[in-house]
Amino acid sequence: MKCRCLFLFLAVWIVAGCEISQPDDPASKSPSIEGLKLSDLQDDSHPAGADSLMSFRVLAYTVIPDAVDTLKEIIDSLSREEVRAANRGAFSENGFAIGIGSFEDGPQIAQKLARMGAVRTGQARLMFPAGKPEAVSRTVLRGTETIRYFTPASGTAVITPAQGFLGWVFSAKPDLRFRGMAQVKLFPATWQPGGEPIRLVMGKAAVDYQPIRAGQVLVRVEEGGIILLGPARSAPDEMTLDKGLFFLPGRRPKVQFFIIICDSVGD
Numbered sequence: 189m190k191c192r193c194l195f196l197f198l199a200v201w202i203v204a205g206c207e208i209s210q211p212d213d214p215a216s217k218s219p220s221i222e223g224l225k226l227s228d229l230q231d232d233s234h235p236a237g238a239d240s241l242m243s244f245r246v247l248a249y250t251v252i253p254d255a256v257d258t259l260k261e262i263i264d265s266l267s268r269e270e271v272r273a274a275n276r277g278a279f280s281e282n283g284f285a286i287g288i289g290s291f292e293d294g295p296q297i298a299q300k301l302a303r304m305g306a307v308r309t310g311q312a313r314l315m316f317p318a319g320k321p322e323a324v325s326r327t328v329l330r331g332t333e334t335i336r337y338f339t340p341a342s343g344t345a346v347i348t349p350a351q352g353f354l355g356w357v358f359s360a361k362p363d364l365r366f367r368g369m370a371q372v373k374l375f376p377a378t379w380q381p382g383g384e385p386i387r388l389v390m391g392k393a394a395v396d397y398q399p400i401r402a403g404q405v406l407v408r409v410e411e412g413g414i415i416l417l418g419p420a421r422s423a424p425d426e427m428t429l430d431k432g433l434f435f436l437p438g439r440r441p442k443v444q445f446f447i448i449i450c451d452s453v454g455d
Contacts, residue, residue: 245448246311246312246446247310247446248325249309251307253423253441259419263286266297268286271407274401278338278403282402284420285419288413289415291410291412320393321393321395323357324355326353329351329353331351333348335354345402357374359372360450366408368411371406372409372450375403376399379398412451413450415449419433
């Protein structure tokens with residue numbers, strides 16, 4: 189029931205201002221949910237016999253760089269009671285921020301994002317077996333970057349990844365202690381594309397993610413709950429881990445952040 193209700197909420201959320209429509213876009217007119225039928229809200233993408241699969245959606249948004257402080261305030265207003273970082277100091281020093289919201293928090297979060305001018309740039313539905321890692325985001329690496337980040341042991345570390353991707357990766361599994369709850373692990377990682385079929389034949393994971401442990405965090409979220417992941421500071425001048433993960437360069441730079449919605453824990 190929560191999952192069905194969440195589709196209705198997102199329809200209102202997205203149309204109501206979290207995505208800027210073009211002038212000739214029908215969505216730019218006053219939104220209305222009148223005339224919707226139950227069949228319009230049903231999720232027909234859930235295959236038969238897939239009850240054991242975890243189901244999440246990942247929404248990507250951008251804001252202007254000047255809005256980073258406002259975004260951090262929104263994230264800080266959410267709960268961090270269910271957040272366990274591998275090292276809280278390292279997570280904070282690397283410029284990461286995360287908060288957990290319930291289904292009931294959704295409308296308030298949507299209103300705040302609309303007021304700050306957040307624009308939805310993408311949405312992905314992910315259905316996967318418990319424990320299987322999936323990429324939340326990806327930034328292209330040319331193989332020439334030197335990325336700095338903070339570690340508890342040495343203070344500063346440097347990596348020079350090969351050509352490939354840098355992004356956030358997550359995996360999830362049901363929390364067997366609480367029905368309708370999921371344990372979600374998030375971590376930044378680098379990886380190289382190609383060779384997936386061969387790796388699968390060899391009995392390995394399709395993608396060889398290389399985790400950066402200093403940014404790893406474990407959270408617990410309920411079905412219908414929301415994880416808001418974004419930067420905790422403005423973009424540093426040098427190439428740092430948070431700059432590579434959240435900041436989009438260009439003539440008009442943007443700041444990227446993510447909302448991860450737990451639709452089903454598959455239990």
